[in-house]
Amino acid sequence: MDTDIRHTAHPVDSAAVMRLLPVRPRLLALGEPTHGEDALLDVRNELFRQLVEREGYRTVAIESDCMTGLVVDDYVASGAGTLDDVMERGFSHGWGASAANRELVRWMRAYNDGRPASDRVRFAGIDGPLEMTGAASPRQALTALHGYLSARVDADLLPCTAEALDRLLGADDRWTNPAAMMDPAQSVGQSSEARELRLLADDLVALLDTQTPHLIAATSRADRDRARLYGRTALGLLRYHASMADTSTARMARLVAVRDQMMAENLLAVAERGPALVHAHNSHLQREKSAMRMGGMPLEWWSAGALVSARLGEEYAFVATALGTIRHKGVDTPSSDTIEGLLYALPEDRCVIDAPRLAAALGDTRPAPRVSPWFGYAPFDPAHLADSDGIVFVRDVPQS
Template sequence: MVRDLQHTVHPLDAAAVLRLFPGRPQILALGEPTHGAGALLRLRNELFRQLVEQEGYRTIALETDCLAGQVVDDYIAAGEGGRDAAVLDDIMARGFSHEWGAFPANRELVRWMRAWNERADEEGRPDADRLRFAGFDGPLEIQAAASPRAALTALYEYLSARVDAELLPCTADVLDRMIGADARWTEPAAMMDPARSVGQSAEARELRLLADDLAALLDSHAPQLIATSTVQEWDRARLYGRTATGLLRYHFWMADPSPARMTRLLAVRDALMADNLLALAERGPVLVSAHNSHLQRGLSTMRMWDHPRLEWWGAGALVSARLGERYGFLATAVGSIRHQGVDDAPPDSVEGVLSALGADRCVVYGPGLSALLEGSVARVSPWFGYAPLDPAQLADLDGVVFLQDVPED
């Protein structure tokens, strides 16, 4: 089996990755099997830098809060702050969710993106050559979803400055009163107990209608709004609309007591991710980093609490259905994560076969990979934070980025 694979194995670099595709994918996604591993994030940074420098990618999107990500995007635009460490500390704290801002490799990525834009300014390069940063996840923490206030008020302020007041579905005071206290939306107990969620209250139901009306104004007045806005203002207004309606939909299903509750929540989250990626791709080619489960083309699955198996279509599956060959997906696989108890992979697992290739890191071309690895078994991880590759998903991969060992940082 290893001998059959040798001709599909190449050193990991941008050129080898792009040879996987008939043309440059509009969205090129790099998945990871575990979050926060420094070695994987540094590998991502290196590959993304090459793809920016050699292949013309200009947007980098990470699995982090799409609203908070605007803080990072503004910073790398080479505005105020420069190389001041305290300013960057603040950007990393406010611009990332899920504590991703604490990881050194993410900090280094932000610093490098800003430096690129500073050089672009100094050399007088066109705006199209500048880098953009985006979070493409919703403002959804593991234990709670955000209040819709930030997205709704930003959307309302954008519209109220550009359309006649009588077209707005309510006043700003009414909107504020309908949202109410943010704490009732972010109640941590609601994740486990739907009865603690405000998402299906009378006020929340009416707020969903208001959000829908505000989002509809964006569509019905698009010619006027585009003409009176910068590209960034228009893009962010659309982001506020998607986020407001998506958040309220998520809160609605948090209050659902049915057995389908968690499946619906997972699906709503990934649908919002997909919409954000498709919107970014309208402006140019995008590099994406997230967990393999969000980016794969097949059904995503997981176990959670008393749910033995949850299934939903992830963002990658949704985007791939829309873009076809313009969506590219590389899954990352690892041989070992010894400090987490993930030792050498069984030789008949996908990771075991890849380990036997003898490369510390490489890219393995996807076409035919499923047939070449026929008979391989699913690896079972002793650590909940790592998800091995599913042999049943191999046919849907464009390639596998393989790292032999993930050391403790």
């Protein structure tokens, strides 16, 4: 069995990853089992560079706010702003402090310098404007969509005025109140104003769609793509806020499902413009139903990857990342009866594993699930082995 496992391992590069796949996917999803470790992001960066230079990929999409990600995309495309400002304003979840993310943005700007627009690399955030403590106001997305349409279609086609939107939205701190995450009664998501805003947002998105032929002639594709992003984000945020106000036992399951639905819609939009590398947590990209415990409650939902895979088929590929140790977080050498333990016995510090071939080599013998001593790391689920296209294994993760 050890010999068979060794035969499934290859050096981490774009060619090795592509050999695992039946076709060149429009979305190549690289998951990670934990956040905030630059060693894993360095692997992502190098793979993206190779995919750009050897395979024609032109977009990297990461688990960060899709609205603030526009700041990064503008910078890498045109040099608008400064790198320091972009790292501060262009990322959510604190990702802008990462040296590896900074290097990614720096490299993309340097790559684009002097290239025609059709050959430039692009950046996209795929997450909604969401944090652990709550969600953003829908103001930015709604007003941007309304502004785009009001400048390009007859005023009598608009479902409302900008002033009416402003009145219904009210103060932004009503929407961002962190107490609403734990107490549904603190959320405005099911107020009469929020319900009316959901109808208006739906009407604005419908207007955007019904005016497509006119808008193609009247505006650039980039502007239309951004307007569609505003519409997706406004509707997603309003659904999310409505779920925050839900008092049923399904509340948390609805919240995580709405978040991944927003990610899936953003990923499908990214796929429309050509092949992209996607990077997010394994649980957001896997094909199987995701599960976790929150507040002692078990939650299950279909991930963004599962939703997108159902739409794209072979044009969606998922390569999970697994790791051996994160000693500075108390994650030590894995037990030999786990997937991570089997891979840790290989001589390579980093390798790509043919996951279906490894599953076949193991036969009916399935390794035990690894148990993490640290809440921030989710070990690879051996039950998902055959349904993953590959595994990138990183033996030891040093402190960033």
